[in-house]
Amino acid sequence: MARPERIAVLGGGSWGTTFAKVLADAGNDVALWVRRPEVAAEINDTRFNSGYLPGIELPERLRATGDAAEAVHAAEIVVLAVPSQSLRENLAGWQPLLPDEATLVSLSKGVELSTLKRMSQVIAEVADAPMEHVAVVSGPNLAKEIAAGQPTATVVACPDEERAVALQRACSTSYFRPYTNTDMVGIEIAGACKNVIALACGMAVGLGFGHNTMSSLITRGLAETTRLGVALGADPMSFAGLAGLGDLVATCMSPLSRNRTFGERLGRGETLAQAQEAAHGQVSEGVKSCSSIRELAARSGVEMPITDVVHRVCHEDLQPGPAAAELLGRERKSE
Incomplete structure (x- = not known):
């Protein structure tokens, strides 16, 4: 059995929190960065993020923090779960903290207004990372249904097939079934x-x-x-x-x-x-x-x-x- 990954999810909205739950349910240790300290305290103290996922209990392996450096420390996978038009600004602040070999995963779906770049292109540019280190997760993924454990499938896209498989393994659960793909352009344009x-x-x-x-x-x-x-x-x-x-x-x-x-x-x-x-x-x-x-x-x-x-x-x-x-x-x- 593969060892658990150390994973950071940066962004505690409904989809970021839901994907962090999926990763924790898959057996990984997950640090969820949230902007507001009171949200981090609620998650850690009560196991709920009532503002975004009311009624959904979060697993013990998911811990929240308002400190991005703490979240990404020694992370093998860093998931970026902020809106597409604010990704560049947020990532610029996080860039010095990112582990060199981490897989950088985009949950954002959009095309940047100022540059017309896809999110993977923004990540590679701002993080100064090879495109082979960047991945995308996209599919019929309505957060509330997944958080409730309803079955769904998704696509994990990455130019490096080995990283895609590692991410696939890290987010596979009884209710969340990921497939791999190397067509980043198609997956991002569709999303x-x-x-x-x-x-x-x-x-x-x-x-x-x-x-x-x-x-x-x-x-x-x-x-x-x-x-x-x-x-x-x-x-x-x-x-x-x-x-x-x-x-x-x-x-x-x-x-x-x-x-x-x-x-x-x-x-x-x-x-x-x-x-x-x-x-x-x-x-x-x-x-x-x-x-x-x-x-x-x-x-x-x-x-x-x-x-x-x-x-x-x-x-x-x-x-x-x-x-x-x-x-x-x-x-x-x-x-």
Whole structure:
């Protein structure tokens, strides 16, 4: 039996806390860095993170700390679980603390606004680490369901297959089944774009549309996501897998999805500010990533009409109703 890993998870939101629980349930010693000392105290004293995972008891092998240096000390795996647009800033502060040979794992799903870089590229650049040391975890991973022990599968992607297998082993439990993949580009593009398509699906729900509309958006959203990924060098088969279609369906269909719920509020007529206030500080990654993905697509010569209208609803005052009419009124063509 493989020995336990020493693992740090930096970020104590719902997904960071959930993945830390998965790692601890898999038999590893896990240090969870959280920004607020009162959250660390609650986790250590009561075994609960009531602000993000109410009602979910956390395992004894998971310990929380507000000290990043303490969290990453001697860690063999360092998991980065902060929002995509704040990853660079946070990682710059942590970089001097990172062990040289640690595998750096991204849970963030997005494309950086200022640089149009994927999260693995940001990590390699800021941490001054070889890309072979960087990995990504992505799939149909709604945090509350996983924290409750409901079965799911995910993808662990890394250019170094040996590191991918080590991470796969470290997060395998009776309810969490990871598969390995070496296609970082495809896995990350799928993860970033699905949030944007989920916003569109939420808007459709808010407008009162049904399953035919949702199915059409998911299918055409997968098509435009695949076009972008292939243009950037991804394996098209990645988009038919767990991190592609699997994550897309879960995020677009579930009311647990922050992006789907945020889009639904916009579809019902709320402003961006009202929807953000209702989210109570929970980040809807697609609201910002729709802009960077749209620009990345333009630079790559790829047409992404759903992403385009989502950007314009979020940032250019296009209303969801006219946005839907615009999509339906596009030039007819072969599928």
